[in-house]
Amino acid sequence: MTERILVVDDEQDIRHSLEIVLGGAGYQVICAKDGEEALAVVEAERPHAVFLDIELPKLDGMEVLRRLRAENPDLPVVMITGHATIERAVQATRLGAYDFVEKPFSRERILLLARNATEIGKMGREVARLRTAEVEKLRGACASMRALRESIQRVAPTDKRVLILGESGTGKELVACALHSLSARSAEPFIQVNCAAIPDELIEAELFGAVAGAYTGAASTREGRFAAADRGTLFLDEIGDMSLRAQAKVLRVLQEGAYEPVGSTRTVRVDVRVVAATHQDLPGLVADGLFRQDLLFRLKVIPLEVPPLRERAGDVRLLGEHFLAAYAARDGIVAPRLSEASWRLLDVYTWPGNVRELQNVIEQIVTRWPGAEVGPEDLPPEISRGVMNSLSGPPVAGANPYVGLRLQEARDAVERDVIRAALERHHGNVTRAAEELGLARTNLHKRISALGLGGT
Ligand SMILES: Nc1ncnc2c1ncn2[C@@H]1O[C@H](COP(=O)(O)OP(=O)(O)OP(=O)(O)O)[C@@H](O)[C@H]1O
Ligand SMILES: [Mg+2]
Structure with missing residues (x-):
């Protein structure tokens, strides 16, 4: 990659000579003639190093340095100084300037500084990248x-x-x-x-x-x-x-x-x-x-x-997709796909065990349904019961499980819960459950298999 160097000086001669020296060594050189322009160019062009004159019109070089340090701490800045301003240049290094070079300058010194500064910049960017990677283990888009x-x-x-x-x-x-x-x-x-x-x-x-x-x-x-x-x-x-x-x-x-x-x-x-x-x-x-x-x-x-997970809008799905892929990869199997209705149930569930609980639920799903389409009935009961609970229990703010469901999906979900509860009460006895529900036994059998309740 060609490293870009920004040269900031109000004197055209200086800009020109640095352009020749640095350009000749293979750097891409951009110039600015005052402090304001310099800040704008840094924003727009993202240079890898800056040579910055200490005395500039409009915005003084020291002030430009201060702002650059605040906004782009990984961008190395070399101050250009005349004999009269050398004390300020020393002060500038205390403010975080990488180094300084005194006018009139030698070609060798300029090239050495350019090489070292861009090298330092590269390391800074690498550290920043690792840093981001470290906190990104903590997933979540909310x-x-x-x-x-x-x-x-x-x-x-x-x-x-x-x-x-x-x-x-x-x-x-x-x-x-x-x-x-x-x-x-x-x-x-x-x-x-x-x-x-x-x-x-x-x-x-x-x-x-x-x-x-x-x-x-x-x-x-x-x-x-x-x-x-x-x-x-x-x-x-x-x-x-x-x-x-x-x-x-x-x-x-x-x-x-x-x-x-x-x-x-x-x-x-x-x-x-x-x-x-x-x-x-x-x-x-x-x-x-x-x-x-x-x-x-x-x-x-x-x-x-x-x-807590229940307050992180959108993160259940984001984390869930991540864990699906991760567990499937770990076990060398194809990840199951969750239906929209399943995702919605996961979303309205309150997750008392937070991310760890979500992790466990997804691990169970991956182990149990490799490569399959996972509907609400395949989710652990505490989650698939979400629909039922929201009917019988006190309303939970923002937790209406029917939001976004198609009518048929909502009907199925309710029906599934009602049938499951009746079967539980009668210890799996279909005849008694059918009696309670006011259905013919054969009809209940049909509904049980249509709704995927056969295993329960
Ligand atoms: N935002 C997240 N992104 C990815 N994984 C996460 C996230 N939050 C938690 N986890 C995972 O969830 C599990 C539980 O996280 P962790 O052990 O850090 O929780 P904890 O708050 O310390 O829990 P406890 O109070 O029970 O000790 C870990 O396996 C962790 O890797
Ligand atoms: Mg802990």
Whole structure:
């Protein structure tokens, strides 16, 4: 690819000579004669590097640099300076200019700078690409997921503590991983502790380590998770389940970066970024005396909320299609196709287990119906019953399962639910169910097979 270089200078001679030198070396050169034009050209032409005069009419070179840094942080800028402005050029490098070149300049110096700057730019773009790939593991096209991905990209490199909130199965762990991968600590360990899975009496030793004999069963000295995460990130999952004793100790690490392993008086210092997550209502736990308020404040420097699946318009289908393809590929089979009516049922279902539940449902479907067309009756009962529930239960906002259904599909769905319920009540006895429904037994048999209820 030909690298494009933008030359910004109000003096025609300078523009011309740089054009000859850079053009001769194979670069594509674009010119601008003032700051405003430069900003417009950067927008329109997306150059790979910029040579920018420090003194410009209209918009000063330093101001142009500032704006370029803010809008295009990966675009390398080389300042062009005269002897009189060399101090400002040094200042410019502090503002993020890649380097500067003093007039009158040598051809070699220009070419060296051009080569290095475009190289740096390439690396910057590659990093940006990897970064995007990392947060895009967190799929979702709805506005709240897009906003969440942006927040992650903004917060990850800052080293600030993050508290991730969201219902079970919403993707909190993926968020924590992305925060680590996009931070300056990404080459260091990412250590995860599920506080809910560790008994109260063991959590301290798990987190801070213990010396031999410190407690029953502590046969040998062990390293804690904080030590393992030194220089990296420690993900404290289900932090709401942590014992108050352990909370006090965690608080101290957050305040002082130090702790003593269980049974030891030796102070250990660590440099750990803590990311915590919970599906619980921490302020509620604080009110009940089960969670320390001071710890909550320390953890919640940046709160990130992962929305529940039922509030992510359009994401059930987007994620569902993704999981269909992924599981089919994993198993080497053809992915089933879901009918429109099936997608609508998935869409109105409330997904108490969020993305994890959707993943499980799709995995079942792929295993059960490879290559087939999947109708509402083939979905797990809690989902296909959606139609029935919305008839009998209280109306759920925005969850009318008939919206967009063809009349025949809606009729079938209702009929299917009514018949299924009658059969359940009569333990599969078709004669009794037919009696209750006011149908001839043979008619009910016909409806059962027409509606695909034969297997139940
Ligand atoms: N937006 C998403 N895109 C793709 N996969 C997702 C997304 N959200 C969650 N998943 C997948 O769903 C599953 C559950 O996600 P995760 O374990 O991160 O949830 P969680 O919020 O930590 O749940 P819990 O509270 O139960 O621990 C994982 O397999 C994860 O890869
Ligand atoms: Mg989790």
